[in-house]
Amino acid sequence: MKRNLILRYIGPLLIISFIFFSCKSKNNNYIVYYNRVNEIDSIYRIANQPEEAIKQYRKLFKKYSPRNQDRIEEYETYIKLADQYQKDFGGKKGLYKLIPLIAPYEGSEKSYFGLFQKYGIDSTEVRQRIADWKKGLNKRLVDSFSIAFIRDQAEGRRNPQLMKKNDRINAQLLKWTFENYGYPSIQKIGLIGNDGVFMPMHPLFSHMIESKEYPFFKMKMFEYVKSGECIPRDYANMVDRHDLQIKKEEMPYGSYPSYRSVIDTVKVNRIRKNIGLPALRRSSKAKNKL
Template identity: 60%
Template sequence: MNFYNIKTQNKTIYLIHIICPVLCLYLCACKNQNYILYYNKVNEIDSIYRMANKPEKAIKKFIRLFHKYEPKNQELTEEYKTYIKLADQYHKNFGGKKSLYKLITLVAPYGNEYKKLYPLCKKYGIDSLEANQKVADWKMGLNRALIDSFSIAMMRDQEGRPENIALVYKNIEKNINLFFWTFEHYGFPDGQKIGRLGNDNVFIAMPTLLSHMIGSKKYPEFRKKLFEYVKSGHCSPQEYALMSDTYDYYKNTAVRYSLRNNNQDSVRVNRNRKSIGLPSIKHSSKIRKDKFKKI
């Protein structure tokens, strides 16, 4: 081996020693991101756009947010879709095809909802056939074993209700054990893993399944684990809040995240909402009104 090869080899080894630790730190940082901070930032930006009526300022803040976090597209808020549509409207670069492919995948669990994106996709060179193929590819990547398990869990969840209480509680224990097994092997069974429709078009109503877990003795451990998935971005704050509120209601305490109970201290309720990434009561009400106005 000549001197030149030795020198090149040493330089390569040196670069590996420098780059690898930096890359590892970056990947760890991404893995350990707290999505409650993300949700609260989304709420802040959405407020700038929706309530302060400053869309161009919101676009800039969305760009910075999505550079730091892998985007979600939460129900009602639909922050990633909002960002892309606003950016297109104001002729800002949102990433073109690459970002639209990502949005199609995020919307894919909601049936034909992605088809509403056809006009925007066409504008950037993605025809309906390509969009359909993107969704078909997404479906191929779903976890069939989990779809089978949670289709059964959903049907089992309804057995015996409301008369056969013994059977209901027996099935709750089976389902909570399925959740813990899934957490251990696959993480949280979100829409990107199992979609929304199970076998034979059974609708997998995850919020309903989660809220029924309050009937188990293992619920405190389950709730703690679920909060970790809110932080990691796999369980939505809305799903966690519904489960948490159902438990607190039946324990005769305030329904902390409810929009309907006007007798509560709004400052305390909003603080509790923020602690899991939900918008304030006033902001949430505005989001809902805007959403249903469009339907």
């Protein structure tokens, strides 16, 4: 009876705790994550403290599902460093988390076979997991965006009338996707579409700067940056191009290639931090090899 009484009071507390931590995990702000990654990356590359970087990455990945951003490649860096310094990164479990992060980049898994094999994962299993990942992509979106990217580059965008027409159609597709499926992230549609169509999102969004839907895209993409679905660079690229070419103002993030130089680097870096971008002095540096 005493045991039942204890369960009667503890049970609801456990449920409340589970809901609290589930909501906390779900509502994590990835801008905080990206800024923390930038700080840890500095610990490793600038301060040359790899073991401290491993420790800090481990803490970060306990709170956030890892991303593996281009150039920094934080999760890959963490695993390679941990392996190099014989620190625990979760072994097989940690490597299984890496597979979907590298899966969009066809053939990239080959360079990891040695590491996978070291922890008991053979190449057949890696390839099977990548195949399973591909099966899990949203087929409807893959089909739609494969067509959209072909349409986006029709006639090399040299026909203004056709270009504007196609941009309007793609804007409608993007808005429909946002409203029905959320952000068309690399984990939803991959990077290579039907018939080998290359599908990086940043050029598609940079062509939305004249669309009447631009304010909607800007608002929603910022939300997706916070949720970890849209990478900060894609959002910044679109906003910078819009402000530079449409508003005729300085780029807030300094990310869009332009002949116009950024005047106030301190100000720009502060704004970049607001969406999780690294400071300009580091963002353009080539990634060190482990």
